[in-house]
Amino acid sequence: MPLATGQVRLAIDCFSLSANNLTYALLGDRLSYWSLFPMPEPWGMVPAWGFATVVETHHAGVAQGERLYGLWPMASQAVIEPGRINARLIVDNSVHRRSLPPAYNSYFRVAADPIHAPGTEDRQSVIRPLFITSFLLDRLVGQTAAWSSDTVIVTSTSSKTALGLGWLLRRNRTGIRTVGLTSERHAAAVIGLGIFDEVATYDALPNLSGAAIVDFSGNPTLLGRLRDRSRPVHLCRVGMTHGQDAGETSVDTPGEEFFFAPDAIIAAVAELSPAGFDIALADATRDFIDASRGWLTIEAVCGADAVRDAWTRVRSGKGDPTSAIVASL
Structure with a gap:
């Protein structure tokens, strides 16, 4: 037309x-x-x-x-x-x-x-839209002191957003133990990346009462099992990598929240200023893109x-x- x-x-x-x-x-x-x-x-x-x-x-x-x-x-x-x-x-x-x-x-x-670099557009296309969520979640973990926990459980750790979050937590959040959950099929690959302190499978969930959970799966059955086994101090629901709609995106349950990246961007820009946000995000994104060359x-x-x-x-x-x-x- x-x-x-x-x-x-x-x-x-x-x-x-x-x-x-x-x-x-x-x-x-x-x-x-x-x-x-x-x-x-x-x-x-x-x-x-x-x-x-x-x-x-x-x-x-x-x-x-x-x-x-x-x-x-x-x-x-x-x-x-x-x-x-x-x-x-x-x-x-x-x-x-x-x-x-x-x-x-x-x-x-x-x-x-500020993020663009010649010869990296394929990696930018993959990493950039996902890593901004990793970046914002890492900030949230830092601002809340991991919701007063010393352990963060991350589901769907074969997803690039979860891997980005794990990488940032390892780099930025000293004293926070990270536990990645994934399928048996992906466990060896995730372990081999060395991003998480511990990797467990959905068939053998860890018993970690008092941990905070960042959930990318959107799988209500998995979340129910995790609640029963780990008694989390907080559940942050982010995505739906398991291909299920887990329900309403507004969460009224105490100790639970639905993370919506556009709202988090607005808050971060207000705190850091537009230029400050751009610089912080660009620096972290370029670093992760460079790190990905060894495994992605x-x-x-x-x-x-x-x-x-x-x-x-x-x-x-x-x-x-x-x-x-x-x-x-």
């Missing part, structure tokens, strides 16, 4: 596929992820993080050839309507996106992006059939903690 005045068309260069995208799909209605890229019923477009290049522009502030990092549809092209623009960011002001959190409508201009293999998939097959693997939970998928159409 022809562009309207003020719109910009981009060719999507690449995007990552992970359990993070599965969470977007599972919470698409309740957290409005389907509103990012509307489709006629009964279809929905799953959003994905990656890079794109401007191929046509009807906006004076955006030049053809400029490259952006942000949240795109799993597609070959996208159209945005820039609203607020500065040297660092372009914010999409399309009508259907105005009510969404700023984090989802903001596109980083690669030429001025990137699998590139191209074309509709290959992307469909990769998405099927993500949905089935058959990912590998030491590999990741970057796709293009």
